[in-house]
Amino acid sequence: MRAPIQRYRNILDFALSSLLRRKGRNLALICVYTLVIFVIASLIFFVQALKREARELLIQAPDMVVQRMVAGRHDPIPTIQAEAIRAIRGVEAVQPRLWGYYYDPVFGGNLTVMAASDQELAVDSVWVGRGVARSMRVNEGDLISLRGYGGQPILFAVQKILPEASELVSSDLVLMSEKDVRALFNFPEGLATDLAVTAGNPRELATIAAKIVELFPDTRPIMKTEILRTYEAIFDWRGGLMVVVLGSAILAFIIFAWDKATGLSAEERKEIGILKSIGWESSDVLLLKFWEGAVVSLTAFLSGVLLAYVHVFFFSASLFEHALKGWSVLFPRYRLVPALDAYQLTVLFFLTVLPYTAATLVPIWRAATVDPDAAMRS
Amino acid sequence: MIELVHVEKTYQADLATPFTAVDDVSLSIAAGKLTVLKGPSGSGKTTLLTLIGCMARPTSGRIHLHGLPEDTLPELKEGDALEITSLPERFLTAIRRRTFGFIFQQFNLIRGISVLENVMLPTYPTGEDHQRVEASAIQRLEALGLARHLRAPVDRLSGGEAQRVAIARALINDPLVIIADEPTAHLDSKLSEDFMELMGQFKSSGKTLLITSHDPIVYGSPLADRVVEMRDGRIVKGS
Numbered sequence: 087m088r089a090p091i092q093r094y095r096n097i098l099d100f101a102l103s104s105l106l107r108r109k110g111r112n113l114a115l116i117c118v119y120t121l122v123i124f125v126i127a128s129l130i131f132f133v134q135a136l137k138r139e140a141r142e143l144l145i146q147a148p149d150m151v152v153q154r155m156v157a158g159r160h161d162p163i164p165t166i167q168a169e170a171i172r173a174i175r176g177v178e179a180v181q182p183r184l185w186g187y188y189y190d191p192v193f194g195g196n197l198t199v200m201a202a203s204d205q206e207l208a209v210d211s212v213w214v215g216r217g218v219a220r221s222m223r224v225n226e227g228d229l230i231s232l233r234g235y236g237g238q239p240i241l242f243a244v245q246k247i248l249p250e251a252s253e254l255v256s257s258d259l260v261l262m263s264e265k266d267v268r269a270l271f272n273f274p275e276g277l278a279t280d281l282a283v284t285a286g287n288p289r290e291l292a293t294i295a296a297k298i299v300e301l302f303p304d305t306r307p308i309m310k311t312e313i314l315r316t317y318e319a320i321f322d323w324r325g326g327l328m329v330v331v332l333g334s335a336i337l338a339f340i341i342f343a344w345d346k347a348t349g350l351s352a353e354e355r356k357e358i359g360i361l362k363s364i365g366w367e368s369s370d371v372l373l374l375k376f377w378e379g380a381v382v383s384l385t386a387f388l389s390g391v392l393l394a395y396v397h398v399f400f401f402s403a404s405l406f407e408h409a410l411k412g413w414s415v416l417f418p419r420y421r422l423v424p425a426l427d428a429y430q431l432t433v434l435f436f437l438t439v440l441p442y443t444a445a446t447l448v449p450i451w452r453a454a455t456v457d458p459d460a461a462m463r464s
Numbered sequence: 465m466i467e468l469v470h471v472e473k474t475y476q477a478d479l480a481t482p483f484t485a486v487d488d489v490s491l492s493i494a495a496g497k498l499t500v501l502k503g504p505s506g507s508g509k510t511t512l513l514t515l516i517g518c519m520a521r522p523t524s525g526r527i528h529l530h531g532l533p534e535d536t537l538p539e540l541k542e543g544d545a546l547e548i549t550s551l552p553e554r555f556l557t558a559i560r561r562r563t564f565g566f567i568f569q570q571f572n573l574i575r576g577i578s579v580l581e582n583v584m585l586p587t588y589p590t591g592e593d594h595q596r597v598e599a600s601a602i603q604r605l606e607a608l609g610l611a612r613h614l615r616a617p618v619d620r621l622s623g624g625e626a627q628r629v630a631i632a633r634a635l636i637n638d639p640l641v642i643i644a645d646e647p648t649a650h651l652d653s654k655l656s657e658d659f660m661e662l663m664g665q666f667k668s669s670g671k672t673l674l675i676t677s678h679d680p681i682v683y684g685s686p687l688a689d690r691v692v693e694m695r696d697g698r699i700v701k702g703s
Contacts, residue, residue, distance in 0.1 A: 089591030096588035100581075107576035353575075360572045361585070363519055364633065365561030367554055370589040455553075457521065459514040 097370060101377035116386050122336060123390025123438060124397070128405070130430045131398040138425040144314050148181070148282035149291055151308045152298055162277035167302055171283060174297050176290040182278035184267050188232060188260070193221045199271075201264040209263050211245040217257030219247045232260075235272035242266070283307070340441070350449045358450070362458035371454040372447060379446035383439040391431065399424045466493040466516055466641070466672075467545075471525030473511050473697075485511040486522070487697035494690070495531055495640075498663060498673040500683045503694035509676035510569075510645050512694070516674065517564045517643050518556040522549055529563065531640070536562050561586065565634030567644040571626045573618040573633075579605065580614045583632045590637075597636070604632040608662075624655040631662065641672040648679045656681045663687060 105112050152171065154163035168180040184201035197218060207213060212230065214222075224230055224244050231239045248256045267273060283298075285291050295307035358371050366374075397403060473486040486508045493499050493516075501509040514520045515527060528545045537546070537555055548559060566572075573582050583601040605614060608628040613621060618629060627647065634642055644663075648656035656679060663673055664687045677683055683691045693701035 091591070092594065093589055093591035096591070096594065100585070100588055103577055103581070356572075357574055360574060362557075363517075363560070363566055363568075363572070364586040365557060365637065366586075366589050367557045369554075457514075457519060459511075459519045 093370075094373075097374050098377050101374050101381065104374070105378055105381060112382060116382055116389070119382065119386035119438075119442070120390045120393070123387055123434070124393045126336070126434055126438075127391045127394035127431070128397050128403060130427065130434065131394055131425070132403045134425045134427045134430070135398065135423060138423065141314065144310060147310050147313065149285050149288055149310050150283040150295060151183075151313075152281040152283055152302075153306045153308065154280075154302075154304055155306050156304070160280075162273070162279060163281060163305065165276055165278050165281075167305070168278075168281050170301060171281060171298055174294055174301075176285055176287060176294050177283060178286045179284040181282040181284075183280050183282050184264055184273065185279045186267070186271050186273070188270070190221075190232075195221060195258065197258050197260050199260045199262065199267060201267040202261040203264070204261075206245075207261060207263055208243075208245060209265055210242055211262070212242040212266075213246040213248055213259075213261040214244055215248045215256040215259040216250060218260060219244070232270060234270055240266075240270060344445050350453055355453050358453045359458050362454070368451075368454040372450060375446060375450040375454075376443065379443045380439075383442050387435060387439055391434075395424070465495050465530040466674075467491075467528040467530070468512075468516070469526045469528070471512075471515060471522045471527060473508075473515060473520065474523045477523055485697055486515065489525075489697075489699055491692065491699060493672070493674060495672050496667070496670055497689040498667050498675065498685075498687050500688045500691045501674070501676040501694060502678055502683045502691050503676075504678060506696075507694040508697035509694055511697075513643050513645055513674065513676055517566060517641075518548055518560040519566075525549070529559070532559070532563060533640075561590070561637055563640050565637065565639035565642045567627070567630050567634050567642065567647050569646040569649050571630040573626060573629055575619050576617060578615050579610060579618055579621070579629050582618055582629055583636055586633060586636050601632065601636060604635055605629070608632055623650045624658070627651065627655075627659065635666075639671075641674060642666055644673070644675045646676055646679075648677060648682055653681065660685050660687060 152163065152167075154161045154167075163182075165182040168182050171177060172180045186199055188197045188199045189195075190197055202213070214224070214230075219225070222230055226244055226247055228244050229241050230244060231241050234240045242262065248259060248261075262270070268275065283294070285294055291309050295309065298305055298307050361371055361374075362368070397405065468489055468491045471486055471489045472484065474482050474484045476482050489508075489512060501512060503509050511520070515522050527548050529548055530545045532544075532546055534542050536559060546559075548556065551559070574585065580598070580601055583605060584597050587597045602611075602614060605611060605628075608631060610625060610628055610632070613625060613629075618626060621629065627650075642663075647659055651659060660681060663675070667673055667687060675682055682688070691702050692699055
């Protein structure tokens with residue numbers, strides 16, 4: 087029992103010393119390999135963390151949002167319809183919501199302006215997201231000026247800056263009283279942007295939605311699950327886009343790895359011949375080269391994943407946040423909560439480590455199965 | 465004893481330009497003796513050594529090994545003759561490991577690793593106790609005057625020192641037969657004579673020695689029990 091273990095140890099020792107003998111070649115390979123793993127793993131970590139963040143934030147979202155449609159476009163909905171919807175069996179609460187977008191030409195970004203019913207929010211005051219505060223360089227107590235619907239400037243006092251924990255969604259958010267929103271956008275009384283519906287039993291949402299459409303054929307109920315799906319699709323789309331871009335990088339890596347792994351040098355070939363001539367079997371040579379490939383692969387994989395973890399969760403994916411976070415110029419600045427997906431990491435492992443190891447073993451197998459004298463002569 | 469019967473080795477046999485390196489060689493090599501294969505370059509000496517040493521298979525003919533220890537292969541009995549040309553690779557490797565120690569013309573040491581590691585390399589796949597093997601390797605290297613080079617990379621050694629490392633490596637598995645291919649080709653006369661003196665010691669200890677050479681210091685040595693002359697793949701004298 088001891089001899090087979092000692093055999094593995096001896097061959098592993100020799101594999102490590104062989105890797106050290108070809109330091110330059112192997113270091114270059116590990117660096118490129120690590121870089122590719124780092125980029126892909128960063129992407130996986132980042133997208134997973136965003137999805138999780140979005141999911142957690144949506145837990146607080148209403149079960150259903152009812153919009154009014156005119157010619158296929160979203161139009162303000164009469165708040166009177168809220169009463170009729172509230173009367174549907176199973177509906178617990180209906181809340182008209184008032185919100186819109188405000189383009190700020192000075193900062194070149196869109197702000198989401200929303201009416202809040204919080205008692206603490208005074209008239210002529212706003213609560214702003216951290217992105218807004220950062221872009222406008224304002225602190226609590228400062229004044230900001232927004233252009234009203236007629237072009238006239240309207241001053242608001244910054245009463246509060248929204249907490250960092252919700253920055254993913256609230257970065258570009260400006261909360262103000264209902265009266266101020268109506269004044270800013272000239273939004274008519276009796277109309278709301280949409281209606282937030284809460285059901286007593288979420289399983290009844292589909293039935294409630296059907297009844298709403300029956301009652302008001304010009305409305306479109308959107309359920310929370312649909313919003314969640316849209317968010318996931320958006321993040322997947324962004325992730326997918328990056329994966330397509332990364333495709334070329336991965337292809338370059340495959341060519342590089344293939345070249346490095348399959349290009350058995352004359353010296354390596356001769357070494358295989360020497361090892362065979364002094365009593366090594368083909369399987370011993372294959373085990374040696376397997377260890378070499380495994381050490382390179384695992385070192386690169388672990389380094390790449392570790393660097394990606396630090397990059398995403400400690401430095402907020404600073405290398406590609408601009409490509410991935412939001413459309414606005416008001417980029418959220420926050421620390422993501424670590425979210426690891428074992429399945430995706432396993433897929434990454436099998437898509438990188440296994441092909442490299444296989445690419446290494448094929449030419450070695452060819453060289454190792456010839457007679458030792460032929461390996462030495464070639 | 466090693467017995468060759470009508471052995472032939474043809475390279476590129478399936479191509480338009482086949483080359484026969486060993487042509488119908490029949491030969492018996494006595495155990496415990498020093499046999500020299502003499503002949504010019506291209507006469508087939510080295511190819512014959514690789515066939516005897518289980519490093520390549522002949523195109524035709526048979527090679528029999530006599531007097532192998534029982535534990536060389538499963539089901540081998542003391543005194544049995546073993547026909548090696550039809551054995552699978554792992555058996556050939558087992559025979560090569562236990563029976564033959566090779567000293568190559570170019571020494572064939574692995575560059576970049578230490579003298580000691582080079583000597584221990586043949587034992588790695590056998591899974592023998594590392595410390596015991598290391599002690600044995602150090603003992604052999606010390607006996608060959610290489611004690612101060614144990615940890616040095618082989619690249620830094622002189623030709624004579626590198627050859628002594630190759631000799632220590634050939635001896636590490638305590639083989640029955642030592643095969644040396646043009647061992648004095650890169651040595652001056654003094655080192656060549658030292659080499660033959662070492663071979664004399666191995667012969668005294670009961671090893672079978674098979675050396676190819678066209679160096680008069682080797683084939684003219686009083687230690688040589690038999691000189692077999694080869695030309696164009698055939699034995700022309702001493703069969």
